[in-house]
Amino acid sequence: MTRIGMVLLGAVMLGTAVALVPAAWPGALAGAIALGLAVPGRWPAAPTAAASAAVVTTGIGIEAGALPLAGASAEGVLVLAFLLAADVADTRLPPGTRRWTSTGVPVLAAGVAAAAACAIAATAKVPASPWLAVIGAVAASAVLITATGAKRPG
Amino acid sequence: MTTTDNSLAWAPSAHYRRLATVALLPLLAAVILGHAGYLVLAAPLVAALALADRRPAYGARLTAQRSAERCVEGEDITVRVRAEPDGPADWVHVTLLLPPALQVADGAATHVQDGGTAEAKCQVTARRWGRWTGQAVLKVRSRGGLFDGSMTIDLGELTVFPSPPALSQLALPAELHTRIGDHIDRRPGEGVEFAGVRPFTPGDRLRRINWPVTSRRGALHVNQFAAERAAEIIAVIDAFTDTGPAGESTLDRTVRGAAGLARAYTRAGDRVGVVTIYGSLRWIAPGAGHLQFFRIAESVLDAREALSYLSPDVSRVPRAAMPPGALVVFFSPLLDDRAIEAVMDLRERGHVLIVVDVLATQPKPGKTALDDLALRLWYLERQALRYRLEAVGIPVTGWPGKPGQDWTAKESHEDDLDSALSRFARHRVRSGAR
Numbered sequence: 001m002t003r004i005g006m007v008l009l010g011a012v013m014l015g016t017a018v019a020l021v022p023a024a025w026p027g028a029l030a031g032a033i034a035l036g037l038a039v040p041g042r043w044p045a046a047p048t049a050a051a052s053a054a055v056v057t058t059g060i061g062i063e064a065g066a067l068p069l070a071g072a073s074a075e076g077v078l079v080l081a082f083l084l085a086a087d088v089a090d091t092r093l094p095p096g097t098r099r100w101t102s103t104g105v106p107v108l109a110a111g112v113a114a115a116a117a118c119a120i121a122a123t124a125k126v127p128a129s130p131w132l133a134v135i136g137a138v139a140a141s142a143v144l145i146t147a148t149g150a151k152r153p154g
Numbered sequence: 155m156t157t158t159d160n161s162l163a164w165a166p167s168a169h170y171r172r173l174a175t176v177a178l179l180p181l182l183a184a185v186i187l188g189h190a191g192y193l194v195l196a197a198p199l200v201a202a203l204a205l206a207d208r209r210p211a212y213g214a215r216l217t218a219q220r221s222a223e224r225c226v227e228g229e230d231i232t233v234r235v236r237a238e239p240d241g242p243a244d245w246v247h248v249t250l251l252l253p254p255a256l257q258v259a260d261g262a263a264t265h266v267q268d269g270g271t272a273e274a275k276c277q278v279t280a281r282r283w284g285r286w287t288g289q290a291v292l293k294v295r296s297r298g299g300l301f302d303g304s305m306t307i308d309l310g311e312l313t314v315f316p317s318p319p320a321l322s323q324l325a326l327p328a329e330l331h332t333r334i335g336d337h338i339d340r341r342p343g344e345g346v347e348f349a350g351v352r353p354f355t356p357g358d359r360l361r362r363i364n365w366p367v368t369s370r371r372g373a374l375h376v377n378q379f380a381a382e383r384a385a386e387i388i389a390v391i392d393a394f395t396d397t398g399p400a401g402e403s404t405l406d407r408t409v410r411g412a413a414g415l416a417r418a419y420t421r422a423g424d425r426v427g428v429v430t431i432y433g434s435l436r437w438i439a440p441g442a443g444h445l446q447f448f449r450i451a452e453s454v455l456d457a458r459e460a461l462s463y464l465s466p467d468v469s470r471v472p473r474a475a476m477p478p479g480a481l482v483v484f485f486s487p488l489l490d491d492r493a494i495e496a497v498m499d500l501r502e503r504g505h506v507l508i509v510v511d512v513l514a515t516q517p518k519p520g521k522t523a524l525d526d527l528a529l530r531l532w533y534l535e536r537q538a539l540r541y542r543l544e545a546v547g548i549p550v551t552g553w554p555g556k557p558g559q560d561w562t563a564k565e566s567h568e569d570d571l572d573s574a575l576s577r578f579a580r581h582r583v584r585s586g587a588r
Contacts (some may be wrong), residue, residue: 001311033162044168047172048171048172048175048176048230051172051176052175052176054177055176055180055195056179058195059179059180059183059192059195062189062191062192062195063183063187063189067191069194071275072192072194072195073194073195073197074576075195076180076194076196076197076198076199077198077199079176079199079443080173080198080199080202083172083173083176083199083202084202086169086172087168087169087172087299090168090169091244091245091247091295103244103297103298103299105297106205107201107202107205108198110198110201110202110205111198111199111201111202111490112198113201114197114198115194115197115198115201118193118194118197119194121190122190122191122193122194136410140162144245146204
């Protein structure tokens with residue numbers, strides 16, 4: 001059941017990508033093939049390949065300037081939802097398990113918020129400034145320290 | 155019960171790798187192509203990575219318990235595994251890794267629990283004799299799903315004894331052992347079976363005087379009774395070759411046959427021993443009683459582990475382990491020349507011998523006429539071998555069927571050994587019998 005849900009989400013993800021950027025249909029086709037291979041669950045890289053294909057398809061639209069940022073945000077959220085569904089399908093949790101869903105929904109909400117914030121920030125017109133570069137470098141360092149766990153080992 | 159309380163070995167989960175891989179593509183594109191739109195695409199994935207718990211450091215307590223440490227082929231045992239992670243987890247995954255000889259009969263080998271304590275209970279059926287070990291693998295997914303912790307525990311050794319086929323008719327050697335038993339001997343003794351009448355000698359019991367004969371012949375005569383003695387049986391296991399499907403291979407059948415003999419004869423009060431030949435020799439001297447059956451069953455479990463290219467020297471078997479006059483039942487597929495030489499050697503030493511051919515498989519029929527010819531030649535060779543053995547006084551019986559006949563017929567090992575040996579139960583087996 002969870003695998004069917006994953007495939008449906010993958011189909012929506014790829015369908016949205018090809019609807020937004022019709023010219024990049026070969027990428028979506030490759031994604032659909034990967035999605036088909038993900039159904040039996042024997043090739044663990046299949047969901048990654050399908051999501052990457054959707055990202056590449058959307059990226060072609062972004063590069064061509066044919067895709068609004070709202071579309072890219074929606075596609076990013078769909079990719080996240082698909083990957084979360086792929087993870088649930090892999091865990092083979094018994095039906096009726098709610099705990100994973102309760103942890104997955106906040107992640108998805110955070111993804112939506114992050115995509116929206118990023119889209120708003122990308123549309124804002126900010127004049128070039130050396131202070132911005134310094135703030136950016138500090139933020140990048142903070143992210144790096146948080147990610148590598150230098151302050152909180154373990 | 156096995157318990158381990160260790161730290162889990164944590165590693166990035168497949169979910170982490172997926173998120174990171176897919177997020178990396180637009181991030182790299184944003185850096186290389188200088189387009190902020192790519193960051194919008196990557197933002198949800200980066201947010202998911204940032205929100206999840208970082209690499210955890212807690213451990214877990216894993217307990218495995220079995221309902222029995224020993225069982226017989228076909229029996230079920232219950233395996234319980236309890237996993238208690240010391241920290242928060244999205245799910246806890248317990249998998250039993252069992253050899254093919256142990257089959258999960260009830261439920262799946264994998265149990266998933268959404269966090270907290272997981273308890274897996276499996277009914278495991280022992281399909282094949284031997285000493286088997288299994289493992290329970292615990293996998294814990296950290297909160298947020300980015301890290302998997304794993305831990306393994308040994309379930310301990312499970313001893314599966316061969317399932318002995320039932321024997322209703324027991325073949326007996328012509329000479330019985332001097333120990334008291336249940337079988338009537340030719341020699342006179344203190345049994346209850348009438349054996350004849352003889353003149354009275356001083357020391358005879360008065361209650362044994364046969365008065366009708368005494369009055370007829372005019373001199374005292376007494377009844378004579380046959381002695382009741384125990385038989386000595388030696389099961390020889392040919393462990394040189396093991397061919398056929400797992401569970402029904404020649405060695406599987408051989409060991410089951412030896413166990414069947416041990417059970418049937420020890421129940422009848424006889425003395426049973428076993429000799430295993432596989433290059434080196436291993437033996438259990440004849441003994442009686444229920445304990446002897448388990449001693450034999452325990453010893454034959456090692457037969458599968460030691461294949462050898464050495465030729466055995468049966469003269470090394472001590473007289474106590476293979477006493478003269480004992481009935482030797484040699485279980486063998488008759489595929490290895492060393493086993494055939496051992497059979498001949500035993501015969502030359504004057505042992506009373508029965509060979510049980512346990513080969514239940516045959517070469518696959520080929521597609522060409524040459525293949526068919528080769529198969530026929532193989533049949534003829536098998537027949538010639540049988541005739542050669544019978545010519546020197548070694549009777550050969552097939553289990554299943556007779557050598558050279560249709561060996562593809564599926565027969566249960568529960569009862570057909572009885573029919574294979576039944577013809578030897580009609581008369582006492584002598585040295586050189588056919």
